[in-house]
Amino acid sequence: MATISVYLKAGRLSLLLFPLYSDSLFAIAFVQTISYGSGIMKYSLTFLVLFLLQNVYSANSQSYIGVNYGDQALNIPQPGDIVNLLKTTTIAKVRLLGSSDESTKATIKAFANTNIGLVIGLDNSEIRWAATGPDAASQWVNSNVMPYYPASKIIIVTVGNEVLTSAGDEDAISSILPAMKNIQNALNTASLGEKIKVTTVHSMDLLTEFSPPSSGAFNDSFGDTMKALLQFQSEHGSPFMINASPFYAYKRDPKPETLAFCLFQSNSGQVDLRNNIEYMNMFDVQVDAVRSALNAMGYKNMEIVVAQTGWPYQNGPNEVGPSLDNAKAYVGNLINHLRSNLGTPLMPGKNVDTYIYELYDEDLKLGPKSEQSFGLFGADGSPHYDTGLFKSSQNSMTPTSPASPKPAPASTGTPPPKLGGIWCVPRPAGVSDAQLEENIKLGCSKGIDCSPIQQGGACFEPNNIESHATYVMNLYYQSNGRNPWSCDFSHTATLTTINPSYNGCNYPSG
Numbered sequence: 088m089a090t091i092s093v094y095l096k097a098g099r100l101s102l103l104l105f106p107l108y109s110d111s112l113f114a115i116a117f118v119q120t121i122s123y124g125s126g127i128m129k130y131s132l133t134f135l136v137l138f139l140l141q142n143v144y145s146a147n148s149q150s151y152i153g154v155n156y157g158d159q160a161l162n163i164p165q166p167g168d169i170v171n172l173l174k175t176t177t178i179a180k181v182r183l184l185g186s187s188d189e190s191t192k193a194t195i196k197a198f199a200n201t202n203i204g205l206v207i208g209l210d211n212s213e214i215r216w217a218a219t220g221p222d223a224a225s226q227w228v229n230s231n232v233m234p235y236y237p238a239s240k241i242i243i244v245t246v247g248n249e250v251l252t253s254a255g256d257e258d259a260i261s262s263i264l265p266a267m268k269n270i271q272n273a274l275n276t277a278s279l280g281e282k283i284k285v286t287t288v289h290s291m292d293l294l295t296e297f298s299p300p301s302s303g304a305f306n307d308s309f310g311d312t313m314k315a316l317l318q319f320q321s322e323h324g325s326p327f328m329i330n331a332s333p334f335y336a337y338k339r340d341p342k343p344e345t346l347a348f349c350l351f352q353s354n355s356g357q358v359d360l361r362n363n364i365e366y367m368n369m370f371d372v373q374v375d376a377v378r379s380a381l382n383a384m385g386y387k388n389m390e391i392v393v394a395q396t397g398w399p400y401q402n403g404p405n406e407v408g409p410s411l412d413n414a415k416a417y418v419g420n421l422i423n424h425l426r427s428n429l430g431t432p433l434m435p436g437k438n439v440d441t442y443i444y445e446l447y448d449e450d451l452k453l454g455p456k457s458e459q460s461f462g463l464f465g466a467d468g469s470p471h472y473d474t475g476l477f478k479s480s481q482n483s484m485t486p487t488s489p490a491s492p493k494p495a496p497a498s499t500g501t502p503p504p505k506l507g508g509i510w511c512v513p514r515p516a517g518v519s520d521a522q523l524e525e526n527i528k529l530g531c532s533k534g535i536d537c538s539p540i541q542q543g544g545a546c547f548e549p550n551n552i553e554s555h556a557t558y559v560m561n562l563y564y565q566s567n568g569r570n571p572w573s574c575d576f577s578h579t580a581t582l583t584t585i586n587p588s589y590n591g592c593n594y595p596s597g
């Protein structure tokens with residue numbers, strides 16, 4: 088939910104919107120006070136209206152939402168059923184966790200012509216073999232990639248999972264890079280070296296600390312291995328994959344405020360004192376810690392992919408954290424967070440590809456009950472809780488009760504302020520020119536038409552940063568679903584009902 092306070096003053100209406108919970112699709116418009124003159128006549132009027140924040144989530148798949156599929160379970164659906172289930176969701180990518188066996192190959196094959204991206208991999212037991220030389224690697228590519236590509240859209244090959252941090256397996260650690268190079272060469276030989284990226288998956292334990300995020304750094308004991316890995320990956324443009332784990336962060340610090348912070352629920356935030364950035368959830372903290380660690384190694388442009396993140400919905404004895412409500416809150420709010428296009432504070436506007444853990448329960452996994460209870464769906468395809476992932480659920484957001492007045496269509500010239508039009512503008516105070524310039528860059532790099540603010544354009548005059556930023560920020564907001572989180576720009580933006588249009592420069596509104 089979000090609260091909108093509408094202040095009506097001497098005929099002018101300004102509207103401030105405070106998103107309280109990021110999972111909200113509705114806001115409550117709260118018309119609070121109307122006052123005329125200097126308090127001679129004062130009307131106080133309070134009412135609530137449901138206000139639909141128009142969301143334009145497309146009914147299509149969302150390229151940044153992936154899911155993990157593991158098959159350590161007794162009742163595993165047929166590959167065709169898995170594909171059929173995924174087609175009803177907005178999930179666009181699947182990471183197959185199984186080893187390179189026949190059942191994994193059947194699954195790869197079942198995804199033919201679905202346009203669903205596949206992450207396949209060598210499991211930890213196969214790394215040493217793949218490191219032995221080009222023959223092993225080309226054998227792997229020939230039997231796991233060539234028969235299925237391009238019908239099955241394999242996008243990434245992962246060489247091992249959390250190998251560096253798995254208790255002193257020096258042999259496997261020293262084999263990772265040679266194995267990756269061999270697989271890369273085998274793909275190059277098949278002319279797939281540019282199309283399929285070779286990487287490995289890391290645990291958050293690779294970082295000595297992740298809070299505050301600006302202090303994120305890789306554990307020095309992997310120093311040389313990391314340097315060589317990152318060098319190789321940057322040469323080939325392959326993403327850095329990490330298993331992010333707000334759930335384990337909560338298990339280590341099981342306080343109510345930590346839970347709210349991990350579940351993207353209302354909380355008082357955590358400020359990173361080194362850069363004064365306020366974090367509102369653990370996911371952003373962990374991703375930005377990885378960003379800081381990569382930046383510190385000199386890889387500011389290396390893409391980060393969250394290879395796994397989830398929350399169990401069932402707990403065993405003495406386990407805190409897993410529950411149906413918590414799983415639903417984490418997964419649902421994570422998806423809304425990704426859909427918001429806000430990115431993280433260190434990567435504003437960047438959607439980090441995120442693979443939710445996981446599609447089905449894996450009841451054959453060892454460990455506490457929670458380890459077997461990360462599944463989004465039962466083996467029969469029924470959801471364990473509402474995830475908001477079904478394509479049809481995106482349309483059910485249309486309210487049945489009357490919403491606020493329909494926003495006026497954009498017109499040319501200088502339209503008078505109209506109730507219902509909403510624009511995104513810089514906050515009135517405390518925003519520097521440098522931040523506004525960042526906002527212009529961000530907006531214009533996201534595919535909106537910035538020609539009106541260029542010389543000769545209708546909105547070039549007045550030629551100043553604030554005016555140009557206002558134009559860009561509003562257009563970005565209007566083009567990105569008009570969700571409150573599309574009008575954030577690292578907390579430098581706000582919504583208004585005052586139409587900023589002037590002369591021939593038209594600011595579109597909803």
Ligand SMILES: *[C@@H]1O[C@H](CO)[C@@H](O)[C@H](O)[C@H]1NC(C)=O
Binds near residue numbers: 294306307308
């Ligand atoms: C760094 O890694 C080593 C070896 O895995 C481990 O013993 C040590 O505790 C780690 N250091 C930190 C600060 O996490």
